[in-house]
Amino acid sequence: MTDPWQECMDHCVEIAKQAGKVIREALQGDIAVMHKSSQVDLVTETDQRVERLIISSIKAKFPTHSFIAEESVAAGAPSILTDDPTWIIDPIDGTTNFVHGFPFVSVSIGFTVKKEIEFGVVYSCIEDKMYTAHKGKGAFCNGLPIKVSGQEDLSCCLVLTEVAFKKDQQHLDSMMANLRSVLTIPVHGIRSPGSAAINMCLVASGAADAYYHLGIHCWDMAGGTAVLTEAGGVIVDISGGPFDLMSRRLIAASSAAVAERLASHIVDFHVGRDDAH
Numbered sequence: 654m655t656d657p658w659q660e661c662m663d664h665c666v667e668i669a670k671q672a673g674k675v676i677r678e679a680l681q682g683d684i685a686v687m688h689k690s691s692q693v694d695l696v697t698e699t700d701q702r703v704e705r706l707i708i709s710s711i712k713a714k715f716p717t718h719s720f721i722a723e724e725s726v727a728a729g730a731p732s733i734l735t736d737d738p739t740w741i742i743d744p745i746d747g748t749t750n751f752v753h754g755f756p757f758v759s760v761s762i763g764f765t766v767k768k769e770i771e772f773g774v775v776y777s778c779i780e781d782k783m784y785t786a787h788k789g790k791g792a793f794c795n796g797l798p799i800k801v802s803g804q805e806d807l808s809c810c811l812v813l814t815e816v817a818f819k820k821d822q823q824h825l826d827s828m829m830a831n832l833r834s835v836l837t838i839p840v841h842g843i844r845s846p847g848s849a850a851i852n853m854c855l856v857a858s859g860a861a862d863a864y865y866h867l868g869i870h871c872w873d874m875a876g877g878t879a880v881l882t883e884a885g886g887v888i889v890d891i892s893g894g895p896f897d898l899m900s901r902r903l904i905a906a907s908s909a910a911v912a913e914r915l916a917s918h919i920v921d922f923h924v925g926r927d928d929a930h
């Protein structure tokens with residue numbers, strides 16, 4: 654039977670490539686930085702331009718589809734996941750890295766149908782690594798199959814997370830407590846690459862064994878969720894319960910054992926939901 658979403662996935666890969674080229678070219682010039690919710694929540698004209706490029710190209714081909722996209726939501730668009738075929742887009746995941754020329758910058762696109770991830774594409778455009786995954790068909794990096802490490806012992810894991818000060822003391826204290834709790838398990842190490850989508854692909858390809866994050870958004874996770882699960886990884890909520898794309902929390906791991914044990918070491922704190930308003 655032909656796959657009804659294959660054409661969408663092929664288009665997604667093409668548009669991610671084009672977006673990556675625009676981002677690489679923008680890195681050659683001056684980057685004007687603007688701020689969104691705080692002094693450390695950065696956005697550039699390139700984020701906005703790339704998002705317009707991606708959405709207009711998809712709309713021209715698939716006019717009935719829905720969108721949840723980072724810069725549109727920042728400008729007031731709703732962030733509600735429905736049963737419609739929906740493109741969930743982060744035009745530049747790792748904007749702070751982009752601003753500084755730190756080489757982990759990705760275009761992240763996930764596609765859902767009836768609220769389930771159908772496929773995901775994460776293009777790490779400075780490294781020129783195109784991660785792709787389509788439900789039931791495996792995960793790939795530049796066309797070659799990838800899989801998770803399969804590590805089951807948390808104390809042998811390289812763990813990823815992100816650290817940022819959100820102007821909220823409780824958030825900072827909980828984040829630091831979690832770092833301390835995970836470091837003292839002990840694990841082999843903690844790394845913070847700066848692009849959630851790339852973090853998920855690093856776990857998917859076995860370069861890291863686990864990733865946890867509170868305060869992330871659906872557009873940071875959607876593309877990588879497909880890649881991680883198709884690579885044999887496990888995604889759960891930070892509590893260890895079922896993963897919810899709109900919940901702003903996740904643990905992505907090489908095995909259920911690692912996900913479960915990591916969940917038992919992480920203190921929960923309130924981050925709200927993407928679909929709260």
Ligand code: IPD
Nearest residue numbers: 745746747748815847848849873
């Ligand atoms: C950010 C990155 C970063 C994470 C932030 C995200 P953006 O995405 O994924 O790793 O720490 O929480 O907002 O804003 O660069 O698209």
